[in-house]
Amino acid sequence: MGFDANSLTYNEAGLVPAIAQDAETGEVLMMAWMNAEAVKRTLESGRVTYWSRSRQSFWIKGESSGHTQELVDFRVDCDQDCLLVTVKQIGPACHTNRRSCFYTAVRKGEEVELMAPMA
């Protein structure tokens, strides 16, 4: 069946959450947001493109940092209101220079840092 980016269920701001996962290791790297146009651009260009809520503009991941996300596979969930992109991530995905944004665990009530910034 043909895919139509407009058929996804977007929130009141016109956005859908997109989870980025390393296609090779399975590591969950980050979560950000896409609007319908970002979905189309991601699929057409093969470069993962989000909508930046803080800057209110398209955000081609890695455009300024060089830490690009090349799309490997694009998936939609059962309710069509969440996306999973598996990617080839160059360098760190997180703005703190860590590989993943999920570098803090909560264990026995305490925050534990799981990874250091990349060199």
Next chain:
Amino acid sequence: MGFDANSLTYNEAGLVPAIAQDAETGEVLMMAWMNAEAVKRTLESGRVTYWSRSRQSFWIKGESSGHTQELVDFRVDCDQDCLLVTVKQIGPACHTNRRSCFYTAVRKGEEVELMAPMA
């Protein structure tokens, strides 16, 4: 540092997205929402507990279906506005009886079903 569930950044509805990942295989299973109380209950009970937006009630995953999610590790992202729970998932995570909610890929403009419902 001690973790305080109230210190997370919740949206205007008081919710934060939570990604569930199979702790063993790395498969991304689903995304749902938690409020501060669901975060506390998940950490205290070790059974992943969401907030159901449709039913407006706590949703202990698997409570009625038996398809429970036992918490393995609880992670917070850099902006404290998204959670990643790694879990031991019993049976299917998806209400369609599939292992993961992300069973539909978009490839060359077409939707492709990647997995069948579990027996």
